[in-house]
Amino acid sequence: MKYFIFRNQTVEPLWAGCDAAFSGYGDISCFDREAERLVWFYMVPPGVATQVADEVETYFEKLQLVGRQIPDERPLIVFTLVSTANTLIVQNDRKLLQAIDEFNHRVTDWASGKPNVKVVDFHDFTSRFDKGQLINWKFYFISQMVLNPKLAGEFGIWWRRKERELDLERKKCLVLDLDNTLWGGVLVEEGVTGILIGDDYPGKAFLYWQQALLTLSKSGVILTVCSKNNEADVLEAWNRNPFMVLKKEHFAAWRINWRDKATNIQELATELNIGLDSMVFVDDNPAERELIRQTMPMVEVPEFPKRPYELMSFYDHLVEHYFSIYTVTGEDLNKTEQYKQNAQRAAAQSTFTNIDDYLSSLGMKLTIMPLDEFNLPRAAQMTQKTNQFNLTTHRYSESDIRQLVAERCLVYCLSVSDRFGDSGITGEIILRPCGDKTMEIDTLLLSCRILGKGIEAAFVDTILNRLADNGITTIKATYIKTPKNALVADFYDRMGFTLIGKKDDTKQYILALGEKRTIKKDFYDVTIK
């Protein structure tokens, strides 16, 4: 499995063609620990803004809880939340916008202290579309998809590009030419004050470019120079040109001479004790670029812009491709202190220390009700639609279910709510009498929306206790394998049933009802009607 995706909305169509598995909706309690990469892809759900804000405020805690459960080296990619004011039913709300900003800030801080966590700015994708394109309410209402499924193709292209960026190793060192690269003109021809850098175009473009590079060096990128010039002239220019931003002290090393650049770059690498594969060579001269490409394929050699005004976009390109913050390397300067602060803040902020605390904080209410005329259509529909958590996958129509009731089967529906909302009827069990004191579980299913919170066990245990109260002593059960229900292949084993037979794709179980089964009251408030 390449990806395991934590999500709170329907997102599967966006990841079509990727080798991915998905969490339950908003669930963090179980995930595939073997997945190569974990992805946190939550989206702001539509709804009443203040309620949505309350929900958004819990996301960071959940994310931290996930972070604590994964090994340090396992990559975790976190999508930022996008302020989808456009997907809200009611007017944009300050509290919600704050909650979204807060999440994004905290995630960025948190990621800077964790080398395995990378943050992807999802706004980079959504900003290309207008509100009518981003959400298609029809698909939202029929399948809880916040992002229009028609954008799946675009999303796939965007994601593949992001993925390549994520995979790139951050480079460590920029090797810069001088003439027509850091300033306009040729120093030996124009002289210290004749070169173009300063107030007017094109000098201003070179000025901004140097300022941008200075910022880059402050983030930990090593700047060096490799130029065919007289060293003394350059030292003078650094010293005396009043507009020069990058001076001697900003360069970790330089080779300013008339030898070939390949030899010079090799020397720079040796002097700085870094590999050629962590260097990026920037030179306006195509012949020099070609030489380095040919002789030192490990060195990255980007094309250089033809016109000075293109330098700003070129800078963005450099940052994005070679020095992107996706990979925060941990050895960057000034990071240590920041790490300490973050660790303290994380400790103060986190209120959940384990899954149990998380589960009990949800305030889950389980309501179990017998079949009636109102829930009959839903009961039939669930047998038709549920694939994953479905032990036998018997498909029933409404009239089939009426027939089962006529045959004295018991049908119970489960509805679940928690402090974030009501998921409605999302579970079902059908029991068939066989003899006086024995019943067989004909159907047991739960919607994937509520999986992973232990609800399945609480549901089944409650039913079994009720049956025991009514004098039932033995329960039979069957698991029938389908291509989609591997999730529950050992469900009855986990529930303490005894395997008594196995044939092809079918496993048969039996359970003697004895002691009352304990339901964790701290987590589940169960009502049976």
Next chain:
Amino acid sequence: MEERILKVMRAVFDDTTIGEACSQSNCEAWDSLHHLVLISDLEDEFHVEFEPEEIAQMQDFKTVKEVIQSKL
């Protein structure tokens, strides 16, 4: 038109053997998520929009075709 529908279905379900007998009950890949993708792709292919009630009905090749025909 049949061929265009089948082409979309084959791509969505990633199965080149799909024919006019295909339905939700005999096609393993045709689950609720693929249904969503199928609907979205059919809308794009035929430049039509389906109503939620129609989407719920379109459970086999025959109804898919009927619903599309009713819109052209």
